[in-house]
Amino acid sequence: MNDSTASTGTRVLGSITLVGFAALLLFGLVLSPADAAQGELVRMMYVHVPTAFVAFGAFTVTVAASVAYLLRRTEWWDLVAHGSAEIGAVLLAATLVSGMLWGRPTWGVYWTWDARLTTTALLFVLVLGYLAVRRLPLDRDKRAGLAAVVGLLLLPTTIVCHYATTWWRTLHQGPTIARADPQIDGLLLFTLVLGLAVFALLYVWMMVHRFRVLYLEHRVEDLGLDTAIAERRREASGALATPRPATGPVT
Amino acid sequence: MTDGWGYILTCYGLVLAALVVIVARSSQRGRKLARQVPEEQRRWM
Amino acid sequence: MWRDAALVAGKDLRLELRSRVAINQVAPFALLVLVLFAFALDPDRGILARATAGLYWVAVLFSAVLAVQRAFAVEVADGVRDGLRLSGLDPAGIFVGKVAALAAQLLVLEALLGLGVVVFYDADVAGMLLLVPTCLAATLGVAAAGSLYGILSAGLRVKETILPLLLLPVVAPVLVAATQAFEAGLSGPTSDGWRWLGLLIVFAAAYVGLGLTTFDLLLEES
């Protein structure tokens, strides 16, 4: 009956996420006040910061799943690593776009090569490389193993990227809420936390769906292989049945 | 005060549009694949 | 392990001495890159002088990708890799051997490119004390990372495109650190240069360590 990757659980989760996005738009674009220094531009932070956080989280999941895959060699971990990296790449792209659109009116430039921006670009390229490995025309187990090894590299880069503003002098400002005394006013903080929650929900929801899509891809591959094998066997038995009936014991 | 609404709406618009496109494409692909796989292998139903 | 390493390195270097692919193809390519940069940036002499360190290392990295591809194409032909795997050689030894051979070729290449930079870009190599260890550490790092990704991508049908995509982002820190160290060595105060050299050494140590411990896995995986 149900010809999609949805289930009751994901429908509920998806509905909550949708409502969350409506709330985020309401708070982010209307209810939350403008910032004293940067004015309305602060509204882009409610997209930029949550996507960055969740993307970092997604890559951490990919690394953990890669390690688990190398230890256990199960399809489940392979699919988790793959799906998480895909969603992380999308979110990191959103981080880059929103950051550039914020940077132009605030800093005066779309892009600059400070430590945070450089490591983010590097991380993005690494993920693209990882996803390229995922598309290699290879035996599935082999590809999974390769991808798991390549995926491990996301960890140091993610960590360096996350701490870049603390370790080095950057144009990018330092952490705002991940510190002991958040320097941010009430409603702005609330909207930011709301954004984090909404994007985290989106991640979980997309993750479940991506996992199922990837799982189905594998099953369809298997089915294709099964049919191909069955056809070859039919061909073989059809063509060879008369001249050489006993194929087994002879060779 | 700065009026950056052009930037803000572009930012929100781009990000949301990208998310919608990706979710739509993914679910479409899911539907297409799901029809090819026997039901007993889709355990989440 | 060391005997295995010497065996593999000796084999690779002998192959190179006889086929001369690196000398006849990779080195001219590297020089060509240098010359092309000079064509592109010539109108403003100042830019060329300021960017010398960066252009030098970009040329080195591009050539390194070619060298890595060559080093592992050798192993794939005629199923040599399977022979290597079954030969009973210590995987860590194979790794060290490949890295050593690759590093030796790259060092020759870098010396050549250094000459090219002095001739074409009018660079002033004053701080040899910093430049030489920088070259050594950076080369070791690039060779180790290159060997790891070389074995990963060797034998894939799309290795020509996947190797640069995977390898270049990974060695980007080498490009940054080596360029900074070179700039310090060529002109400015050298106190900063030594710190960048430290980063290069850490990078090289990390990739050599990673290769020593995981090369058996990679050899079987690919």
Added chain:
Amino acid sequence: MDVTPRTAPGSGVGAPPAPSRRHRGRRGLAIGLVLVAALGAVGFLLIKQIDSASLYYYNADEAVAKRDDLGDQRFRIQGTVVDERSAVGDDRLAFTIAFAGTRVEVDHDGVEPSALFEEGMPVVCEGRWSPDGSRFVSDRIEVKHSSEYKAENPDRVDPAAP
């Protein structure tokens, strides 16, 4: 190729690797992980140490202290705008930045980078010392934003409302 029919369509997700190989891989991986962790720690310490070398910018006081070393090199300088004078001529700005009590006069070849450029904002200017070392000649300004966010003062917004 293995052409033996599979018993169940779903069970053929790659045969499990031979136990001996699996065991070896796991041991190698464990060693690898430990090594990566140790190297990560060393790397972390080094990065902490190296931070002053990888400068995106010099603060105004450091740039003044290193004026002789820097010569006519290009670098970035950071400070808070303390004295914003109006544009001098077309496309030129002159202003003063300060950091830790040291003031530097800046000549900028260009217009204001963004509307946030005003007194009290920290900025990063890219350029070099003028030949006599008295001024900083810049051709690119980036407004550095702090990590503090405050709601706009309602009193300032209210007058627009009825």
